[in-house]
Amino acid sequence: MQALFWLVDRVISLYIWALILAAVISLLLAFRVLDGRNRIVWSIADFLERVTAPALRPIRRMLPDLGGIDISPLILILLLEALRILLREIAPSLGVYSF
DSSP: OHHHHHHHHHHHHHHHHHHHHHHHHHHHHHTTSSOTTSHHHHHHHHHHHHHHHHHHHHHHHHSOOOSSOOOHHHHHHHHHHHHHHHHHHHHHHTTOOOO
16 A cells, blocks of 8 residues: 555656646747757657646636736646645555655
C-alpha cells in the first residue's frame, strides 16, 4: 500500500512540473523568445499541450474571461497540491506511515 501512495504522489508531482513547463513554454512562444517553427521546440510544446490540456479544459470552461490571462494552470496546481496533502493525511489512518 505504501508503494501505491508513493507512486501516486510522484505522478502528481511530475504532472505539476509538466503544468509549470507548459505554462513557461507557452509564454516564451507568445513573446517570441522561442521559435515555434523549430521542430524540437514544437515537439516539446505539442507534447506538453497534449498532456495538460485534458485536465485544464474543464477549469477553463468554468472560469470567466479574464482578458487573455489564463490562471487555469495555477488553479490546477493548487488542487493537485491539496490532493497530495489529503493523501498524506489519509495514509496514516490506512497504516502507511511514510511515503
